[in-house]
Amino acid sequence: MATSGTTLPNAGPVTGSRSFLSRLRDGDEIARLITMVFAATVVLITLLLVYELWTNSALARAKFGLHFFVTQVWDPVIDQYGALPFMYGTLVTSAVALFIAVPLGIGAAIFLAELAPPRISDTLQFFIDLLAAVPSVIYGLLGVFIVVPLMRTVIFPGLNKPLGFLPFFKGPSYGVGFLTAGIVLAIMVIPYIISVSREVLLSVPRDQREAALALGSTRWESTWNVVVPFAKTGILGSIFLALARALGETMAVTMVIGNVPTISASLFSPGDSIASVIANQFTEATGDLYLQSLVALGLVLFLMTFILNGLARLLIVVTTQRGSGVPT
Amino acid sequence: MSARVKWRRFVSNFMLTLTGLCALVCVSVLFLILGYLVFNGGTSINWAFFTQLPKPVGEAGGGMANAIVGSAKLLLAASLFGVPIGFLGGIYLAEFSGGAVASVVRYAADLLNGVPSIVIGIFAYSMVVLPFRHFSTFAGAFALGLMMIPITLRSTEEFLNGVPRYLREGAMALGASKWKTIASVVVPAAYRGILTAILLALARVAGETAPLLFTAFGNRYWSQGWGQPTASLPVMIFTYAVSPYEDWHRQAWAAGLVLLGLILIINILARTILSRGIAVPRS
Numbered sequence: 001m002a003t004s005g006t007t008l009p010n011a012g013p014v015t016g017s018r019s020f021l022s023r024l025r026d027g028d029e030i031a032r033l034i035t036m037v038f039a040a041t042v043v044l045i046t047l048l049l050v051y052e053l054w055t056n057s058a059l060a061r062a063k064f065g066l067h068f069f070v071t072q073v074w075d076p077v078i079d080q081y082g083a084l085p086f087m088y089g090t091l092v093t094s095a096v097a098l099f100i101a102v103p104l105g106i107g108a109a110i111f112l113a114e115l116a117p118p119r120i121s122d123t124l125q126f127f128i129d130l131l132a133a134v135p136s137v138i139y140g141l142l143g144v145f146i147v148v149p150l151m152r153t154v155i156f157p158g159l160n161k162p163l164g165f166l167p168f169f170k171g172p173s174y175g176v177g178f179l180t181a182g183i184v185l186a187i188m189v190i191p192y193i194i195s196v197s198r199e200v201l202l203s204v205p206r207d208q209r210e211a212a213l214a215l216g217s218t219r220w221e222s223t224w225n226v227v228v229p230f231a232k233t234g235i236l237g238s239i240f241l242a243l244a245r246a247l248g249e250t251m252a253v254t255m256v257i258g259n260v261p262t263i264s265a266s267l268f269s270p271g272d273s274i275a276s277v278i279a280n281q282f283t284e285a286t287g288d289l290y291l292q293s294l295v296a297l298g299l300v301l302f303l304m305t306f307i308l309n310g311l312a313r314l315l316i317v318v319t320t321q322r323g324s325g326v327p328t
Numbered sequence: 329m330s331a332r333v334k335w336r337r338f339v340s341n342f343m344l345t346l347t348g349l350c351a352l353v354c355v356s357v358l359f360l361i362l363g364y365l366v367f368n369g370g371t372s373i374n375w376a377f378f379t380q381l382p383k384p385v386g387e388a389g390g391g392m393a394n395a396i397v398g399s400a401k402l403l404l405a406a407s408l409f410g411v412p413i414g415f416l417g418g419i420y421l422a423e424f425s426g427g428a429v430a431s432v433v434r435y436a437a438d439l440l441n442g443v444p445s446i447v448i449g450i451f452a453y454s455m456v457v458l459p460f461r462h463f464s465t466f467a468g469a470f471a472l473g474l475m476m477i478p479i480t481l482r483s484t485e486e487f488l489n490g491v492p493r494y495l496r497e498g499a500m501a502l503g504a505s506k507w508k509t510i511a512s513v514v515v516p517a518a519y520r521g522i523l524t525a526i527l528l529a530l531a532r533v534a535g536e537t538a539p540l541l542f543t544a545f546g547n548r549y550w551s552q553g554w555g556q557p558t559a560s561l562p563v564m565i566f567t568y569a570v571s572p573y574e575d576w577h578r579q580a581w582a583a584g585l586v587l588l589g590l591i592l593i594i595n596i597l598a599r600t601i602l603s604r605g606i607a608v609p610r611s
Contacts, residue, residue, distance in 0.1 A: 031507035035420035038413050039433045042477060046436040049443065052454045107350030115344055116351070124355050126599070131358045133528075133595045134588060135535020137562045141569045141584050142361060145368075145577070190354050220340035248444025250538035251562075255570055275446045275538070282450070282542045298450045302443060309442035 050302075057296035059289055068296060074261050074277075076286075081293035083300060085261035089178065089271040090301075093253060094246040096182025096267065097189055102239055104186075105193030109235075112194065113201035114223050125198065132191035140255035143184040148175040148256060155179070156268060173268035176258035181273070184252045189242035196241060196316060200234030201227060203320045234319030240312035244305045250275040274301045362588075369585025372578040377586075382548050382559075388575040392583055394550050398465070398558035402544060403534055405469030405554070410476030411526055417477075418484025418522075423510050434482070441478035448474055449539035457543060463557040468544025472533040479532065483525030487518040520601055527598035531591045537562035561587045 060068065060081065071082020108128075112121045156173035163169040204227050212222035228235070258270025259280055274297050285291040376391045383390030417437075421430050452471035457463055491514050499509040515522070540563050551558035561583050568580035 027508075028506040031510070032420070032424045035416045035424055036429075038416035039420040039425075039429075039481075041413050042417050042433055042440065042481060043436040045474065045477070046440050048455070049440070049447075049451045052451055053447070056450075056454050104350050104354060107347040108354045111344075111347035111351040115347065124351060127355045127358050129599075130592060130595055131354075131361075133531055133591055134358075134361060135537070135562060135591060137535060137537040137565050137569075138361070138365070138584050138588050141565055141580060142364060144569050146364065187357055190357075194354060218336050218340035220343045221336065224343070244442060248446065250444065250446040251566060255566070275444060278446050278450065279538055279541055282453070283545070295450055295454075298447045302447050305442055305444055306439065309438070313438065 053295060053299045053302060057292050057299050060292040060296040063289065064293075064296075068293075069300075072263065076290050079287065079289050081289070083274070083297055085263050086272055086274045086277050086297060087300070088263045089181075089257065089261075089273040090247055090275070092178050092267070092271070093181040093185055093257065093273060094243055096179060097185035097246045098239065098243060100183065100186035101190045101193055101242060105190045105238075105242070106197055106235060108190075109194045109197035109201060110223060110228070112198045114219075114227065121198075125195070128191050128194050132195065136188065136249060136251040137255075139184055139188050140252040143180065143252055143256040147180055147183055151175045151177075151180050151183075151268075160268070167265035168267050170266040171268060174258065174270055176256050177268050177270045178257065179267035181253045181257040181271075182267070184256055185246045185249060188249060188252060189245050192242045192245055193238050196238035197231070197235045200231045200238065200316065200319050203234075204230045230322075231319055233315045233322075237312045237315030237319065240308050240315065244308040244312065247308070248275060248301060248305050250279050254279050274298075365581070365585045365588055368581040369583075373582040373585060377579065377582050381550070382564075384548075386573065390579075392559070392561065392564055392579065394547065395559040395561045395564040395583070396586075398544070398547070398551055399534065399561045401465055401551070401554075401558065402468050402472055402540070402560055403530060405465065406472035406476060406533060407526075407530060409469060409473030410529070411480055414477045414480025414529075415484050415522070415526075418481045418488065419510060419515070421481070421485040422488035423506070423514070434485075437478040437481045440474070441482075444538075445475065445536055446538040449542055452539060452543045460555070462555060463543065463545035465544055465551060465554045465556065465558045468540045468558065468560065471539035471543045472536060475533050475536065475539070476526075476529040479529040480522075480526055483528075484518075484522050487521030487525070488514060490521070491517045524598045524602040527594055527601075531594040531598070534591055534594070535562055535587060537566050541566075 064071065064081065068081070068083050069087065070084055071080070072084050073080045073082050074085065075081075112124055116124065152173060152175040156171070156175075159169045160171050160173070164171065208226050208230055209222050212226040213219075217225065253273050254276040257273060257276055259272050259276055260270045261272045261277070262269055264271070278294050278297055278301075282291075282294055285294055376389060378391060378396065379393055380389075380391035381394055382392065417433065421433060425433070448471050452467050452474065456467035456470050460467075495513055495517055496509055499513040500506075504512070540560055544560055544563070545557035546563050546567065547557045547559045565580050565583045565587065568576040568583070571577070
């Protein structure tokens with residue numbers, strides 16, 4: 001290049017290039033500071049979120065203390081609020097969801113990671129990703145118009161007749177309730193279990209499989225006795241992740257759970273969950289204590305998902321690192 | 329071949345078939361959802377749905393024009409708020425960060441990403457609705473923008489980190505300053521990935537309902553401005569689906585079809601952008 005390009009100071013005079021460089025350094029400093037401000041905003045927002053939840057629930061925390069968690073009454077008329085029925089609803093629906101989603105999801109993940117040829121596996125994973133993108137209000141819509149009628153006509157009679165002697169399957173059924181919400185939640189969290197478990201399974205070193213096969217085990221034995229135990233912690237992480245999603249899920253649950261704060265062993269009974277009660281009552285909450293009790297519920301939900309997400313991330317990181325740490 | 333080996337073969341094949349069935353069931357749910365929505369939504373969608381305002385309660389007909397525009401406004405404002413913070417923050421993490429600060433930012437972003445959407449709604453309510461004493465489009469956009477930040481941030485960082493070192497070194501060797509290298513070499517090399525991430529973030533918040541319930545609220549008429557409550561498609565689907573009116577159910581299906589169609593198209597578009605061609609030419 002014969003022309004003296006301004007950005008090619010390879011032969012420039014020493015003094016000139018020094019001031020040029022220092023000006024450049026200034027530009028770098030400015031860029032660094034600007035991007036840092038934006039990065040710091042993220043931290044600030046997160047801290048602010050925790051702070052707002054904490055201060056805006058002060059009244060409820062001061063009045064009820066730990067009794068908040070063991071009180072069954074939720075009555076705006078006498079200004080008495082307890083979180084127990086909602087926590088019960090959240091936990092029961094999430095448990096039902098995991099009970100259905102875990103076997104199905106892990107089975108599918110094993111198929112995608114171990115058996116399916118890469119092209120089929122990728123195509124199916126693409127559909128699973130799309131499934132994860134379906135918004136929760138759509139799941140709710142389908143829940144209201146498909147799962148609820150199905151519950152009344154097929155699932156309730158099918159479970160109540162042979163198993164009605166168990167407290168879980170006692171009638172009557174209104175269509176909406178814990179089980180309906182659990183089923184809808186299960187469909188919603190399956191994609192998360194599949195995606196993460198598949199990734200964890202794929203990170204298991206190849207020689208683990210080959211060693212098992214070389215010792216004469218069948219395909220399934222190598223998968224179940226060698227690969228799955230190797231990926232155990234990561235799969236557990238995917239389950240925690242799914243649980244965190246299920247606990248915080250609002251719309252789909254609100255639409256099919258019935259919104260009656262009850263504690264009942266029967267899965268057919270209508271109930272309520274933490275997220276649903278916030279969604280339903282927040283705008284109509286009159287009085288500070290009422291509103292702050294709802295925020296306190298939000299705080300509880302936040303803490304639950306916070307702990308679960310942290311655990312999940314830890315488990316997933318531990319497994320994938322162990323996979324890549326083993327020399328292949 | 330002994331009976332035991334036969335038995336083990338059988339168990340192996342049986343279990344493997346079972347896992348295949350699991351995968352089949354899970355994937356077919358997507359097609360079930362799509363089929364049902366296309367069937368129910370397709371029969372109830374009409375021109376009025378896109379052009380008319382909702383009719384008064386109990387009256388049949390009408391559409392959701394205001395909700396469609398409301399959703400678009402919410403998404404636009406949410407992107408204007410969330411994308412710059414996520415994008416520039418991501419640049420900081422990938423290019424300028426030094427150890428401790430970066431991990432604090434990363435941790436905060438992951439935490440924010442895991443916050444249930446209803447809790448984001450409470451936060452937006454106390455930050456925007458309470459001080460202004462008004463449900464507003466802004467408050468809804470604030471809530472949605474918050475949800476876009478962590479996704480944009482982490483994926484910007486990831487894609488920038490994926491840009492090969494030699495591109496940076498080449499630019500630096502030509503005398504470009506660090507920010508010039510970033511602006512004219514690194515970011516353009518990663519733009520496909522970053523664009524995908526932004527589109528996916530947009531698709532994710534487009535269907536969010538819970539954070540809008542008590543921020544953007546709802547509106548049966550055209551929204552009077554950014555400081556006023558507005559209708560949005562997801563909230564309309566929720567209200568209409570749980571209502572007792574037959575005609576509202578029909579419109580909920582139509583809205584569901586429009587919303588899901590939009591989200592799936594954005595998703596497929598984003599994933600094809602990412603997969604088509606390699607962002608950085610390999611030597």
